[in-house]
Amino acid sequence: MPPGGRCYVLAASRANVTLDGSPAAMPDIDKAGLRAALIRRHVWLDEPDIGPRAVAAGECDRCGAEPRLVAPCGPPPAGAGRLSADWALGRGCAAELGVDAWCAGHEAEAERALAWLARLPPEADNAARLWWVATGEVRLDPDMLEDGGPVGALYRALRA
Numbered sequence: 001m002p003p004g005g006r007c008y009v010l011a012a013s014r015a016n017v018t019l020d021g022s023p024a025a026m027p028d029i030d031k032a033g034l035r036a037a038l039i040r041r042h043v044w045l046d047e048p049d050i051g052p053r054a055v056a057a058g059e060c061d062r063c064g065a066e067p068r069l070v071a072p073c074g075p076p077p078a079g080a081g082r083l084s085a086d087w088a089l090g091r092g093c094a095a096e097l098g099v100d101a102w103c104a105g106h107e108a109e110a111e112r113a114l115a116w117l118a119r120l121p122p123e124a125d126n127a128a129r130l131w132w133v134a135t136g137e138v139r140l141d142p143d144m145l146e147d148g149g150p151v152g153a154l155y156r157a158l159r160a
């Protein structure tokens with residue numbers, strides 16, 4: 001942490017949320033089986049310090065359009081929808097902000113996190129959203145599994 005600076009690191013809290021805020025019933029899915037299938041295909045999901053296990057489920061606090069994957073420790077970005085202490089970024093916004101999203105004292109950590117995010121496969125965002133379904137943190141709208149969208153497609157690929 002820089003002298004006189006402020007580091008915003010806080011323990012990540014987990015929240016029960018729905019992707020769209022609706023009270024849609026959770027489809028009857030085998031969560032443990034889904035978790036196992038996800039980790040077999042996306043071993044990075046099991047990383048405890050970064051990625052969907054390390055942050056509360058939800059969308060990026062900067063753009064609101066990608067899953068949160070990393071919790072930097074700098075001041076919350078201007079334009080963040082929710083200036084909560086546990087703000088987190090998706091990989092697109094993390095790449096845009098770079099090390100500036102972290103405090104000056106955690107530059108090495110920032111570089112490691114950014115490199116990790118940059119290595120994720122293209123379907124990482126869908127995998128992260130499905131991960132939160134598998135952990136029970138997010139109740140997925142049944143329509144999302146059926147409508148041929150990317151999350152549903154990954155879900156079916158995992159079960160095949």
Ligand SMILES: [Zn+2]
Binds near residue numbers: 061066092093094
């Ligand atoms: Zn974002």
Ligand SMILES: [Zn+2]
Binds near residue numbers: 009074105106
């Ligand atoms: Zn820091």
